Amino acid sequence: MTETVITVRGEYxxxxxxxxxxxxxxxxxxxEDRDDVxxxxxxxALVLREELVxxxxxxxxxxxxxxxxxxxxxxxxxxEGVQLEPMTHAHLGFRAVFSDFDALSQxxxxxxxxxxxxxxxxxxxxxxATRTMATAEVRSRAVKDAVAKATVFAQSIGLGSxxxxxxxxxxxxxxxxTSSSEPVMFAASARxxxxxxxxxxxxxxxxxxxxxxxxxxxxxA
Numbered sequence: 001m002t003e004t005v006i007t008v009r010g011e012y013x014x015x016x017x018x019x020x021x022x023x024x025x026x027x028x029x030x031x032e033d034r035d036d037v038x039x040x041x042x043x044x045a046l047v048l049r050e051e052l053v054x055x056x057x058x059x060x061x062x063x064x065x066x067x068x069x070x071x072x073x074x075x076x077x078x079x080e081g082v083q084l085e086p087m088t089h090a091h092l093g094f095r096a097v098f099s100d101f102d103a104l105s106q107x108x109x110x111x112x113x114x115x116x117x118x119x120x121x122x123x124x125x126x127x128x129a130t131r132t133m134a135t136a137e138v139r140s141r142a143v144k145d146a147v148a149k150a151t152v153f154a155q156s157i158g159l160g161s162x163x164x165x166x167x168x169x170x171x172x173x174x175x176x177x178t179s180s181s182e183p184v185m186f187a188a189s190a191r192x193x194x195x196x197x198x199x200x201x202x203x204x205x206x207x208x209x210x211x212x213x214x215x216x217x218x219x220x221a
Contacts, residue, residue, distance in 0.1 A: 142212040
């Protein structure tokens with residue numbers, strides 16, 4: 001009996017709650033007085049650093065780090081083409097990985113109006129253990145999806161069961177398509193909201209979507 005070759009791509013996605021919030025922040029000032037700019041930046045950095053140390057001790061964050069103080073000067077031009085007095089800029093960046101999102105919300109609330117402190121971005125991720133589990137799950141489900149697709153194709157042309165002859169990461173069977181072998185993780189976004197009349201900011205991350213693809217070749221008879 002002649003066998004028919006069926007090639008399909010299996011896909012599966014699942015969503016997982018974010019477990020870590022990676023906050024990027026900075027303390028930055030500028031002005032004509034270089035010493036004053038550096039002093040204000042250093043003072044602001046000290047305040048933020050002390051708070052991060054406290055949160056680390058309280059196990060609200062898993063790790064944090066800071067950059068070196070960056071200081072530079074320039075002479076800006078006004079609208080009339082006149083070069084002004086030198087302007088000094090100072091910047092010191094921070095990065096903190098939060099496991100406690102309530103503590104993250106409280107930090108944003110407490111420092112939201114503090115001069116010189118800027119919250120730049122929050123990235124969301126899974127822990128290593130959850131990422132490993134999620135990767136295994138979506139890959140397994142993607143293979144099952146490929147089997148189901150191939151079975152439907154075979155039955156639609158009057159054939160019976162299918163037998164897998166090749167399973168591969170996308171693009172490795174010689175067909176055109178996505179070549180990445182790693183599951184895709186779509187970063188979660190965050191929603192900042194005020195609760196009623198309470199000025200506290202509540203950080204609510206969306207779930208993280210993990211997607212896997214697999215190419216498969218089957219024989220059906």
